[in-house]
Amino acid sequence: MTKTDILELAKQGYPKAIATLINRSLEPKGISAKVALSDGCLQVLLEADKVPNQKVLANFIYQGTLELGAESIQSVKVYGRSLGKSKPAWSEQFDLDNPTSLPAQTSNSFLYTGRENQNFSSGRRAKLDLERDGLKQDGLKQDGLKQDGLKRNGLKPSGLKPDRLEITAATNGFTSAKERNVVGESAATKIQKTKGKNKLKQTEKKITESATESPDESLPLTVKDCEDLLHEVGHFPSKGSLNVAYYYxxxxLAPALVNFLNSAGSIVAAIGTRYRGEIACLIITEKYLACFSLPEFSKTPKKEFVFKLRNLDRIAIAKNGIIVYRKKHPGLTIYFYERKTRDSLKKALGNKVKIQQRRLIPPDLYEIGFAFLGCVTLVLCIWINLLALWALFLFLLNVFLGPLN
Structure with a gap:
């Protein structure tokens, strides 16, 4: 994909293309950027070994976003944090439609990394410059003079490109509203002819399908990121000793998920389960179903299985657990600690795999052994308590009846 294609898509508001331009400017300085677009707000996270400079980089991102002129972006929020930290050290938000926060026009932005990026989009910039100077595009006075009656002293339109001419004229008040419309139309016509609609559609398809070329997705997850994800999307027992067990x-589990999630994609859900008598965690991503057991006296989790969802035959779901069926393989049984876990799992799986409803999952040998061990433990506790009560009774009897003898 060429630099011109990426620039065109960035002007249309594609976060991946914007991230590519930002990283191209900041990566040589040891700073990486992750970009997301939500409800018209462009969110940019800057990471480096040391906390990035807020005053310099916030204005740097704001200036570049402003000059892109993407209609889908109304505001930009910039975060800065050091590598390995889960929370940003600072954040700053800008309203792109507010002329009062407009910085001076400069080449200090991520668009100015090469000669091909020198001619930036003018629509939003011209509008904001007019509003900042107290002008309206329909013909207000500037310095006591009307735009329609001004002479273009010293202006040579032939030496400027159409989109640049529009910015210069609109900002300084040298053209009327009618003339600006003509210039804008000619610029749009020229861009449309040179680029072509078909080429833009093909480029959009390329950047949508090539997720691996995106800097924001190619940055590896850290252990802290995985731990935060588990707390965010996890469904674990909320009461009792099991809650404490999963807390520790x-x-x-987080270190074991680093390599897995970097190759398997984003995590959809993490569910606390019981597998072969051990506490475990069921991980669901967009394409994979995995299970990690968490032995109590082991420092590292054990990867029990990793299956592609498309390779599964079906999953039987009941209130107390699930059975995972693969083609030509026996089912693997996993048990829930809480009944409400079933709904969370069904929502996470969606339509990715065939789901079979059941009333109850029969216990396997591990569950029978687990139940038997629980019964034995209960009997031992009762027996110990009875012995303690009998010893207390004998002690009290000796205290009160001893003097009589």
């Missing part, structure tokens, strides 16, 4: 198990 999550930091052990």
């Amino acid at each position: 198990a999550i930091p052990k």
Whole structure:
């Protein structure tokens, strides 16, 4: 994909293309950027070994976003944090439609990394410059003079490109509203002819399908990121000793998920389960279903299985657990700690795999052994308590009846 294609898509508001331009400017300085677009707000996270300079980089991102002129972006929020930290050290938000926060026009932005990027989009910039100077495009006075009656002293339109001419004329008040419209139309016509609609459609398809070329997605997850994800999307027991067990198990599981999630894609859900008598965690991503057991006296989790969802025959779901069926393989049984877990799992799987409803999952040998161990433990506890009560009774009897003897 050429630099011109990326620039065109960035002007249309594609986060991946914008991230590519930002990283091209900042990566030589040891700073990486992740970009997302939500409800018209462009969110840019800047990471480096040391906390990035807020005053310099916030204005740098704002200036570049402003000059892109993407209609789908109304505001930009910039975050800065050091590598390995989960929370940003600072954040700053700008309203692109507010002329009061407009910085001076300069080449200090991520668009100015090469000669091909020198001619930036003019629509939003011209509008904001007019509003900042107290002008309206329909013909207000500037310095006591009317735009329609001004002479173009010293202006040579032939030496400027159409889109640049529009910015210069609109900002300084040298053309009327009618003339600006003509210039704008000619610029749009020229761009449309040179680029072509078909080429833009092909480029959009390329950048949508090539997720691996995107800097924001290619940046590897850290252990802290995985731990935060588990807390965010996890469904674990909320009460009792199991809640404490998972609280200490999550930091052990996070390092094992780093390599897995970097290759398997984003995590959809993490569910606390019981597999072969051990506490475990069921991980669902967009394409994979994985299970990690968390032995109590082990420092590292054990990867039990990793299956592609498309290779599964079906999954039987009941209130107490699930059975995962693969083609020509016996089912693997996993049990829930809480009944409400079933709904969370069904929502995470969606239509990615065939789901079979069941009332109850029968216990396997591990569950029978687990139940038997629980019964034995209960009997031992009762027996110990009875012995303690009998010893207390004998002690009290000796205290009160001893003096009589």
